[in-house]
Amino acid sequence: ETGVTQTPRHLVMGMTNKKSLKCEQHLGHNAMYWYKQSAKKPLELMFVYNFKEQTENNSVPSRFSPECPNSSHLFLHLHTLQPEDSALYLCASSQGEYSYNEQFFGPGTRLTVL
Amino acid sequence: AQSVTQLDSQVPVFEEAPVELRCNYSSSVSVYLFWYVQYPNQGLQLLLKYLSGSTLVKGINGFEAEFNKSQTSFHLRKPSVHISDTAEYFCAVRGDFGNEKLTFGTGTRLTIIP
Numbered sequence: 001e002t003g004v005t006q007t008p009r010h011l012v013m014g015m016t017n018k019k020s021l022k023c024e025q026h027l028g029h030n031a032m033y034w035y036k037q038s039a040k041k042p043l044e045l046m047f048v049y050n051f052k053e054q055t056e057n058n059s060v061p062s063r064f065s066p067e068c069p070n071s072s073h074l075f076l077h078l079h080t081l082q083p084e085d086s087a088l089y090l091c092a093s094s095q096g097e098y099s100y101n102e103q104f105f106g107p108g109t110r111l112t113v114l
Numbered sequence: 115a116q117s118v119t120q121l122d123s124q125v126p127v128f129e130e131a132p133v134e135l136r137c138n139y140s141s142s143v144s145v146y147l148f149w150y151v152q153y154p155n156q157g158l159q160l161l162l163k164y165l166s167g168s169t170l171v172k173g174i175n176g177f178e179a180e181f182n183k184s185q186t187s188f189h190l191r192k193p194s195v196h197i198s199d200t201a202e203y204f205c206a207v208r209g210d211f212g213n214e215k216l217t218f219g220t221g222t223r224l225t226i227i228p
Binding site for chain 2: 004006040041042043045048056090092097102103105106107108
Protein backbone atom coordinates (compact mmCIF):
# COMPACT_ATOMS: atom_id res chain seq x y z
CA GLU A 1 0.00 0.00 0.00
CA THR A 2 1.23 3.49 -0.77
CA GLY A 3 0.08 6.97 0.11
CA VAL A 4 -3.00 7.42 2.26
CA THR A 5 -5.62 4.68 2.44
CA GLN A 6 -9.10 4.86 3.91
CA THR A 7 -11.57 2.12 4.81
CA PRO A 8 -14.34 1.54 4.22
CA ARG A 9 -14.85 3.43 0.96
CA HIS A 10 -18.63 3.45 1.42
CA LEU A 11 -20.68 3.23 4.59
CA VAL A 12 -24.42 3.32 5.18
CA MET A 13 -25.56 3.53 8.78
CA GLY A 14 -28.65 4.23 10.79
CA MET A 15 -28.87 7.04 13.29
CA THR A 16 -28.48 4.65 16.23
CA ASN A 17 -25.48 2.73 14.88
CA LYS A 18 -21.87 2.99 15.96
CA LYS A 19 -19.21 2.70 13.30
CA SER A 20 -15.59 3.72 12.73
CA LEU A 21 -13.66 5.12 9.80
CA LYS A 22 -10.01 4.16 9.43
CA CYS A 23 -7.16 6.04 7.81
CA GLU A 24 -3.59 4.85 7.36
CA GLN A 25 -0.68 6.76 5.86
CA HIS A 26 2.45 5.07 4.50
CA LEU A 27 4.42 8.28 3.95
CA GLY A 28 6.23 8.68 7.26
CA HIS A 29 4.32 11.88 8.04
CA ASN A 30 3.64 13.09 11.55
CA ALA A 31 0.50 15.17 11.07
CA MET A 32 -2.92 13.79 10.15
CA TYR A 33 -6.23 15.49 9.44
CA TRP A 34 -9.95 14.69 9.10
CA TYR A 35 -11.98 16.77 6.65
CA LYS A 36 -15.69 16.71 5.79
CA GLN A 37 -16.66 17.32 2.16
CA SER A 38 -20.32 18.15 1.54
CA ALA A 39 -21.84 19.07 -1.81
CA LYS A 40 -21.59 22.76 -2.72
CA LYS A 41 -19.62 23.58 0.44
CA PRO A 42 -15.89 24.09 1.05
CA LEU A 43 -13.92 21.33 2.69
CA GLU A 44 -14.36 21.60 6.43
CA LEU A 45 -11.41 20.82 8.64
CA MET A 46 -12.60 18.69 11.58
CA PHE A 47 -9.56 17.51 13.53
CA VAL A 48 -5.78 17.76 13.41
CA TYR A 49 -3.25 15.48 15.07
CA ASN A 50 0.46 16.18 15.28
CA PHE A 51 2.71 13.44 16.66
CA LYS A 52 -0.44 11.64 17.95
CA GLU A 53 -1.59 14.68 19.91
CA GLN A 54 -4.82 16.44 18.94
CA THR A 55 -3.98 20.03 18.15
CA GLU A 56 -7.28 21.19 16.69
CA ASN A 57 -10.95 20.39 17.13
CA ASN A 58 -12.85 22.67 14.80
CA SER A 59 -16.06 22.82 16.88
CA VAL A 60 -17.05 19.33 15.79
CA PRO A 61 -20.08 17.75 17.53
CA SER A 62 -19.25 15.11 20.10
CA ARG A 63 -20.96 12.40 18.04
CA PHE A 64 -17.67 12.41 16.09
CA SER A 65 -14.78 11.07 18.17
CA PRO A 66 -11.26 10.90 16.71
CA GLU A 67 -8.49 8.57 17.80
CA CYS A 68 -4.83 8.59 16.78
CA PRO A 69 -2.97 5.63 18.31
CA ASN A 70 0.23 6.38 16.37
CA SER A 71 1.47 8.71 13.64
CA SER A 72 0.40 6.30 10.89
CA HIS A 73 -3.19 5.59 11.91
CA LEU A 74 -6.20 7.79 12.43
CA PHE A 75 -9.74 6.75 13.29
CA LEU A 76 -13.05 8.57 13.36
CA HIS A 77 -15.60 6.92 15.64
CA LEU A 78 -19.21 7.69 14.79
CA HIS A 79 -22.30 7.34 16.98
CA THR A 80 -25.87 8.65 16.90
CA LEU A 81 -25.26 10.55 13.70
CA GLN A 82 -27.80 12.75 11.93
CA PRO A 83 -28.78 12.65 8.24
CA GLU A 84 -26.98 15.96 7.70
CA ASP A 85 -23.75 14.18 8.59
CA SER A 86 -23.93 12.35 5.27
CA ALA A 87 -20.84 13.44 3.31
CA LEU A 88 -17.45 12.37 2.01
CA TYR A 89 -14.94 12.14 4.86
CA LEU A 90 -11.37 12.71 3.78
CA CYS A 91 -8.22 11.91 5.67
CA ALA A 92 -4.95 13.69 4.90
CA SER A 93 -1.39 13.69 6.16
CA SER A 94 1.60 15.99 5.90
CA GLN A 95 5.19 16.25 7.04
CA GLY A 96 4.67 18.74 9.80
CA GLU A 97 1.45 20.29 10.97
CA TYR A 98 0.16 22.93 8.57
CA SER A 99 3.32 22.40 6.60
CA TYR A 100 4.16 24.53 3.58
CA ASN A 101 4.39 21.22 1.82
CA GLU A 102 1.34 19.54 0.49
CA GLN A 103 -1.21 17.56 2.37
CA PHE A 104 -1.68 14.11 0.87
CA PHE A 105 -5.29 12.98 0.78
CA GLY A 106 -6.89 9.58 0.90
CA PRO A 107 -9.77 8.63 -1.44
CA GLY A 108 -12.36 9.25 1.25
CA THR A 109 -15.22 7.36 2.84
CA ARG A 110 -18.67 8.14 1.43
CA LEU A 111 -20.98 8.11 4.45
CA THR A 112 -24.75 7.94 4.22
CA VAL A 113 -26.82 8.29 7.39
CA LEU A 114 -30.38 7.04 7.12
CA ALA B 115 -9.51 35.23 8.98
CA GLN B 116 -9.02 34.23 5.39
CA SER B 117 -11.46 33.11 2.72
CA VAL B 118 -11.44 31.81 -0.84
CA THR B 119 -13.96 32.49 -3.58
CA GLN B 120 -14.32 30.35 -6.66
CA LEU B 121 -17.01 32.13 -8.62
CA ASP B 122 -17.54 29.45 -11.25
CA SER B 123 -19.09 26.26 -9.91
CA GLN B 124 -19.02 24.62 -13.36
CA VAL B 125 -16.90 25.30 -16.45
CA PRO B 126 -17.52 23.39 -19.70
CA VAL B 127 -14.68 23.58 -22.24
CA PHE B 128 -14.11 21.95 -25.60
CA GLU B 129 -11.19 19.56 -25.87
CA GLU B 130 -7.90 21.28 -26.89
CA ALA B 131 -9.30 24.71 -25.98
CA PRO B 132 -7.69 26.87 -23.28
CA VAL B 133 -9.24 27.19 -19.83
CA GLU B 134 -8.99 29.55 -16.89
CA LEU B 135 -10.44 28.72 -13.47
CA ARG B 136 -10.79 31.74 -11.23
CA CYS B 137 -9.82 32.03 -7.61
CA ASN B 138 -9.91 35.11 -5.41
CA TYR B 139 -8.87 35.21 -1.78
CA SER B 140 -9.06 37.55 1.14
CA SER B 141 -6.54 37.65 3.91
CA SER B 142 -5.03 40.28 6.11
CA VAL B 143 -1.66 38.57 6.32
CA SER B 144 0.84 36.91 4.04
CA VAL B 145 -0.70 34.08 2.08
CA TYR B 146 0.36 30.85 0.56
CA LEU B 147 -1.86 29.56 -2.25
CA PHE B 148 -2.63 26.09 -3.55
CA TRP B 149 -4.63 24.42 -6.29
CA TYR B 150 -5.83 20.86 -5.73
CA VAL B 151 -7.59 18.54 -8.20
CA GLN B 152 -10.07 15.82 -7.33
CA TYR B 153 -10.76 13.17 -9.94
CA PRO B 154 -13.97 11.12 -9.62
CA ASN B 155 -13.95 8.77 -6.62
CA GLN B 156 -10.52 9.96 -5.52
CA GLY B 157 -9.04 12.23 -2.89
CA LEU B 158 -7.46 15.61 -3.56
CA GLN B 159 -4.09 15.86 -5.31
CA LEU B 160 -1.86 18.93 -5.32
CA LEU B 161 -1.56 20.61 -8.73
CA LEU B 162 0.66 23.52 -7.76
CA LYS B 163 1.43 25.97 -4.99
CA TYR B 164 2.67 29.50 -4.50
CA LEU B 165 4.84 30.14 -1.44
CA SER B 166 7.10 33.01 -2.56
CA GLY B 167 9.24 34.19 -5.46
CA SER B 168 8.05 34.16 -9.06
CA THR B 169 4.36 34.93 -9.33
CA LEU B 170 3.92 32.47 -12.20
CA VAL B 171 3.80 28.95 -10.88
CA LYS B 172 3.90 25.83 -13.01
CA GLY B 173 2.37 22.59 -11.85
CA ILE B 174 1.66 19.09 -12.99
CA ASN B 175 -0.32 18.09 -16.10
CA GLY B 176 0.50 21.35 -17.92
CA PHE B 177 -1.33 23.63 -15.50
CA GLU B 178 -0.01 26.99 -14.33
CA ALA B 179 -1.28 29.76 -12.07
CA GLU B 180 -0.40 33.39 -11.53
CA PHE B 181 -0.39 35.07 -8.14
CA ASN B 182 -1.66 38.64 -8.39
CA LYS B 183 -1.38 40.39 -5.05
CA SER B 184 -3.06 43.63 -6.12
CA GLN B 185 -6.11 41.76 -7.38
CA THR B 186 -5.91 39.09 -4.66
CA SER B 187 -6.24 36.42 -7.29
CA PHE B 188 -4.64 33.08 -8.11
CA HIS B 189 -6.25 31.92 -11.36
CA LEU B 190 -5.45 28.51 -12.81
CA ARG B 191 -4.80 28.14 -16.54
CA LYS B 192 -4.08 25.49 -19.12
CA PRO B 193 -3.49 26.32 -22.79
CA SER B 194 -5.04 23.11 -24.16
CA VAL B 195 -7.25 20.75 -22.15
CA HIS B 196 -7.76 17.02 -22.54
CA ILE B 197 -10.60 14.71 -21.65
CA SER B 198 -8.52 13.46 -18.73
CA ASP B 199 -8.66 16.94 -17.16
CA THR B 200 -12.32 16.41 -16.29
CA ALA B 201 -12.35 16.80 -12.50
CA GLU B 202 -13.14 19.19 -9.66
CA TYR B 203 -10.58 21.85 -8.89
CA PHE B 204 -10.14 23.47 -5.48
CA CYS B 205 -8.27 26.62 -4.63
CA ALA B 206 -6.94 26.89 -1.07
CA VAL B 207 -5.16 29.51 1.00
CA ARG B 208 -3.20 29.38 4.20
CA GLY B 209 -1.84 32.28 6.12
CA ASP B 210 0.79 32.67 8.75
CA PHE B 211 1.07 33.39 12.46
CA GLY B 212 -2.12 31.78 13.71
CA ASN B 213 -3.82 31.47 10.35
CA GLU B 214 -1.99 28.40 9.17
CA LYS B 215 -4.89 26.07 8.47
CA LEU B 216 -5.86 25.50 4.85
CA THR B 217 -9.05 27.25 3.82
CA PHE B 218 -10.65 25.82 0.69
CA GLY B 219 -12.99 27.27 -1.90
CA THR B 220 -16.20 25.53 -2.95
CA GLY B 221 -14.59 24.05 -6.03
CA THR B 222 -15.02 24.34 -9.81
CA ARG B 223 -16.16 21.35 -11.81
CA LEU B 224 -14.31 21.31 -15.15
CA THR B 225 -16.06 19.32 -17.87
CA ILE B 226 -14.25 18.68 -21.15
CA ILE B 227 -16.47 18.39 -24.20
CA PRO B 228 -15.11 16.09 -26.95
